[in-house]
Amino acid sequence: MRLLIKDASVVTLDPARPLLAPGYVSVQDGRIEAVSDQPPVGPWDEVIEGKGQILMPGLVNAHTHVAMTLLRGYADDMELMPWLQTKIWPIEARIGDEDVYWGSLLGIAEMLLGGVTTFCDMYYAFHRTAAAVEESGMRAVLSGVLLGFLNSAQADLEAACRFAREWHGAAGGRISAMLGPHAAYTCPDPLLRQVISAARELGIGLHIHVSETEQEVEASEQSTGLPPVLHLERLGAFELHPVLAAHCVHVSPQEIEVLARHQVGIAHNPGSNMKLASGLAPVCELLARGARVGIGTDGAASNNNLDVLEEVRLAALLAKVREADPTALPAHQALYLGTRGGALALGLEDVGLIAPGFRADLVLLEARQPHLVPPHNLVSHLVYAARAGDVRTVLVDGRVVVRDRELLTLDLPRVMAEATRRGQEIVAGRRPRRR
Amino acid sequence: MRLLIKDASVVTLDPARPLLAPGYVSVQDGRIEAVSDQPPVGPWDEVIEGKGQILMPGLVNAHTHVAMTLLRGYADDMELMPWLQTKIWPIEARIGDEDVYWGSLLGIAEMLLGGVTTFCDMYYAFHRTAAAVEESGMRAVLSGVLLGFLNSAQADLEAACRFAREWHGAAGGRISAMLGPHAAYTCPDPLLRQVISAARELGIGLHIHVSETEQEVEASEQSTGLPPVLHLERLGAFELHPVLAAHCVHVSPQEIEVLARHQVGIAHNPGSNMKLASGLAPVCELLARGARVGIGTDGAASNNNLDVLEEVRLAALLAKVREADPTALPAHQALYLGTRGGALALGLEDVGLIAPGFRADLVLLEARQPHLVPPHNLVSHLVYAARAGDVRTVLVDGRVVVRDRELLTLDLPRVMAEATRRGQEIVAGRRPRRR
Numbered sequence: 001m002r003l004l005i006k007d008a009s010v011v012t013l014d015p016a017r018p019l020l021a022p023g024y025v026s027v028q029d030g031r032i033e034a035v036s037d038q039p040p041v042g043p044w045d046e047v048i049e050g051k052g053q054i055l056m057p058g059l060v061n062a063h064t065h066v067a068m069t070l071l072r073g074y075a076d077d078m079e080l081m082p083w084l085q086t087k088i089w090p091i092e093a094r095i096g097d098e099d100v101y102w103g104s105l106l107g108i109a110e111m112l113l114g115g116v117t118t119f120c121d122m123y124y125a126f127h128r129t130a131a132a133v134e135e136s137g138m139r140a141v142l143s144g145v146l147l148g149f150l151n152s153a154q155a156d157l158e159a160a161c162r163f164a165r166e167w168h169g170a171a172g173g174r175i176s177a178m179l180g181p182h183a184a185y186t187c188p189d190p191l192l193r194q195v196i197s198a199a200r201e202l203g204i205g206l207h208i209h210v211s212e213t214e215q216e217v218e219a220s221e222q223s224t225g226l227p228p229v230l231h232l233e234r235l236g237a238f239e240l241h242p243v244l245a246a247h248c249v250h251v252s253p254q255e256i257e258v259l260a261r262h263q264v265g266i267a268h269n270p271g272s273n274m275k276l277a278s279g280l281a282p283v284c285e286l287l288a289r290g291a292r293v294g295i296g297t298d299g300a301a302s303n304n305n306l307d308v309l310e311e312v313r314l315a316a317l318l319a320k321v322r323e324a325d326p327t328a329l330p331a332h333q334a335l336y337l338g339t340r341g342g343a344l345a346l347g348l349e350d351v352g353l354i355a356p357g358f359r360a361d362l363v364l365l366e367a368r369q370p371h372l373v374p375p376h377n378l379v380s381h382l383v384y385a386a387r388a389g390d391v392r393t394v395l396v397d398g399r400v401v402v403r404d405r406e407l408l409t410l411d412l413p414r415v416m417a418e419a420t421r422r423g424q425e426i427v428a429g430r431r432p433r434r435r
Numbered sequence: 436m437r438l439l440i441k442d443a444s445v446v447t448l449d450p451a452r453p454l455l456a457p458g459y460v461s462v463q464d465g466r467i468e469a470v471s472d473q474p475p476v477g478p479w480d481e482v483i484e485g486k487g488q489i490l491m492p493g494l495v496n497a498h499t500h501v502a503m504t505l506l507r508g509y510a511d512d513m514e515l516m517p518w519l520q521t522k523i524w525p526i527e528a529r530i531g532d533e534d535v536y537w538g539s540l541l542g543i544a545e546m547l548l549g550g551v552t553t554f555c556d557m558y559y560a561f562h563r564t565a566a567a568v569e570e571s572g573m574r575a576v577l578s579g580v581l582l583g584f585l586n587s588a589q590a591d592l593e594a595a596c597r598f599a600r601e602w603h604g605a606a607g608g609r610i611s612a613m614l615g616p617h618a619a620y621t622c623p624d625p626l627l628r629q630v631i632s633a634a635r636e637l638g639i640g641l642h643i644h645v646s647e648t649e650q651e652v653e654a655s656e657q658s659t660g661l662p663p664v665l666h667l668e669r670l671g672a673f674e675l676h677p678v679l680a681a682h683c684v685h686v687s688p689q690e691i692e693v694l695a696r697h698q699v700g701i702a703h704n705p706g707s708n709m710k711l712a713s714g715l716a717p718v719c720e721l722l723a724r725g726a727r728v729g730i731g732t733d734g735a736a737s738n739n740n741l742d743v744l745e746e747v748r749l750a751a752l753l754a755k756v757r758e759a760d761p762t763a764l765p766a767h768q769a770l771y772l773g774t775r776g777g778a779l780a781l782g783l784e785d786v787g788l789i790a791p792g793f794r795a796d797l798v799l800l801e802a803r804q805p806h807l808v809p810p811h812n813l814v815s816h817l818v819y820a821a822r823a824g825d826v827r828t829v830l831v832d833g834r835v836v837v838r839d840r841e842l843l844t845l846d847l848p849r850v851m852a853e854a855t856r857r858g859q860e861i862v863a864g865r866r867p868r869r870r
Contacts, residue, residue, distance in 0.1 A: 073815035077765035110805035330512035370545035374858030380508035389824025423809030
């Protein structure tokens with residue numbers, strides 16, 4: 001299978017040749033073959049017209065809980081702990097495996113239609129999310145959530161290990177697995193040590209929430225004598241690779257140095273951090289110290305969409321607020337975090353750039369729209385003016401999964417109908433308690 | 436002309452009956468005739484199918500410089516004063532009247548397609564913006580910009596008064612005029628007194644930038660002994676109605692009290708304030724004191740789009756950051772600011788609600804999309820999940836101006852082509868200096 005995208009304005013994210021306008025990108029067997037400002041030589045199995053469109057790498061959602069789309073809009077504008085304790089956790093305890101499957105399909109549909117080609121997930125019933133990923137043609141890094149306070153914690157860890165053995169590298173390499181201890185404050189040290197040791201044996205990474213709120217840091221210091229990052233370092237968590245630490249809002253300079261030295265992947269979630277008033281992550285300091293930063297949406301219950309292009313914009317804007325400096329996190333850097341930065345944070349070394357040898361995860365956006373005119377600076381437009389609805393065509397691993405705004409791999413009306421029905425049943429309490 | 440929108444989920448913004456699902460809205464001669472959960476009796480000249488769609492009042496952009504769309508993406512991620520002095524002002528001095536016309540059409544096209552039915556503008560060559568508004572079918576409050584340091588200041592004021600006499604109430608009432616002294620720091624007191632007196636004579640309002648940056652407040656205190664709001668009050672500016680004060684980022688409790696007491700309209704511009712790192716406006720305090728707050732995009736050079744739905748989301752998120760409180764500015768309140776709040780801030784008493792007797796400025800959004808499913812809470816979805824591209828159909832004054840995503844009143848390809856050509860010529864310096 002050899003495919004050509006021709007005549008697009010190509011934003012590569014590759015510092016060697018950041019923009020080709022017009023540019024030509026050829027794809028063979030799922031990987032980018034060549035990137036050129038001249039038409040390459042065929043023959044082609046397929047040619048995609050890119051005229052009037054911007055071609056960019058697929059966006060990477062570095063942290064989400066995809067099936068929480070079922071709870072989108074169910075509870076907003078609340079304090080974090082009442083929100084979790086009275087709204088989210090009681091409802092989540094009633095979400096079944098097939099609910100997770102349909103919620104995952106809904107979130108995947110939203111992401112693919114919005115140019116997101118990879119996501120990193122932590123949730124229950126991960127094998128059903130894996131099935132949804134396999135069907136949809138998307139790329140994903142999946143981890144089950146492990147909570148120390150559940151009676152099922154040991155069984156959950158065993159199930160997560162079985163899942164990793166079965167699914168790591170599955171779907172032609174599109175799926176990878178991590179273990180997902182929810183956070184240091186929800187997993188006691190013996191469980192964390194077990195998880196770290198299991199991940200080492202399996203040769204996989206970890207996905208964990210770290211320092212999302214001030215209270216979390218204070219509690220860690222009281223119970224362990226250390227803030228979460230230093231506590232996790234002492235447990236040996238950061239000797240694994242990749243480790244994806246979600247949030248890292250409240251981290252000291254010493255912790256930033258530790259995160260950077262171990263090349264821990266950091267998922268910055270600006271929309272969720274703003275909506276829950278968690279604080280402003282020190283993204284510029286993390287980057288200045290060489291940390292691996294990507295961008296995530298978090299779950300749809302605290303965002304409320306899975307729109308990474310919007311998160312890229314929020315990251316650029318919020319960094320300026322935090323630093324009181326309009327030059328903080330300029331457009332090209334923010335876009336890098338939403339693509340290549342996220343891929344590196346997830347340990348996906350061959351994802352996130354338009355350059356030969358990279359996975360052909362590609363997005364075409366319609367540029368002939370009033371809000372993207374005049375075309376003075378396409379990177380600026382992608383970050384400060386574009387929106388997910390501008391996405392026309394999406395490829396994952398060289399396969400066209402969205403063409404002219406139509407999702408080819410899923411039955412979208414059925415996905416929306418099932419997710420609506422199940423979401424409404426869940427919030428109405430018409431589900432047995434499972435956890 | 437009698438028109439019916441049937442079977443939509445109607446988010447009215449009217450506290451008396453906030454949601455009708457399904458709902459029916461009938462329109463006669465440009466005004467809303469009835470709002471009901473039952474099908475009303477015809478006959479109808481036109482019936483618009485609303486099934487699967489959300490019907491809401493048109494969004495109000497309470498502060499912009501519409502023709503600056505020509506400079507979209509031309510200069511970003513810079514400090515405010517170097518950005519203005521080295522990039523924006525030298526270029527703006529070369530923008531001609533026909534450039535303003537085409538830039539206005541571009542911005543109007545973007546706004547109408549994104550569900551914005553009213554905007555409040557301050558710029559040069561306002562008569563050409565007025566022509567663009569008249570052609571497009573949009574509603575606008577227009578003011579020329581008056582700058583004390585220009586040699587043409589007196590002539591500019593005279594031209595602004597002539598414009599007001601000619602255009603205030605024009606286009607079937609869709610256009611109103613204000614006088615637009617740029618700011619207290621750019622207009623010396625004698626000019627401001629002249630402007631206030633002229634506005635009083637004309638029976639129109641003022642549109643002015645107020646306390647956007649800390650430096651502006653400090654400079655005002657040094658030169659006048661008062662912060663900008665108290666200085667303007669002393670000059671008598673707030674005895675006019677309506678007064679639209681853009682930004683009000685750095686205002687003291689005493690100034691907030693003054694703004695509320697005089698019912699000054701305040702345009703909150705969260706995206707621009709974030710991008711330029713101007714600070715966080717005290718929106719919740721303003722509202723708590725009863726001030727009239729709307730939401731604006733500011734110009735496309737500092738945003739970089741004219742997407743009020745996005746600004747509504749940013750307002751809700753940024754308030755939570757400022758107050759460190761996830762309950763601050765909940766969804767319904769943010770949406771109110773983007774519709775009815777903006778209309779009241781502009782003195783448009785019969786705009787911004789779906790209720791009998793109000794102007795029929797109406798927007799239908801496609802709800803059958805993954806990012807708006809399940810429909811647990813439509814107001815939450817509009818604020819936290821929807822985007823401008825979801826807009827399908829738009830009416831202004833009861834006239835359909837966008838139908839199924841097609842802009843009916845303008846030649847969109849021509850507008851984009853002209854704006855591109857002119858924008859590129861301007862930034863390339865291929866224009867004579869005019870100011």
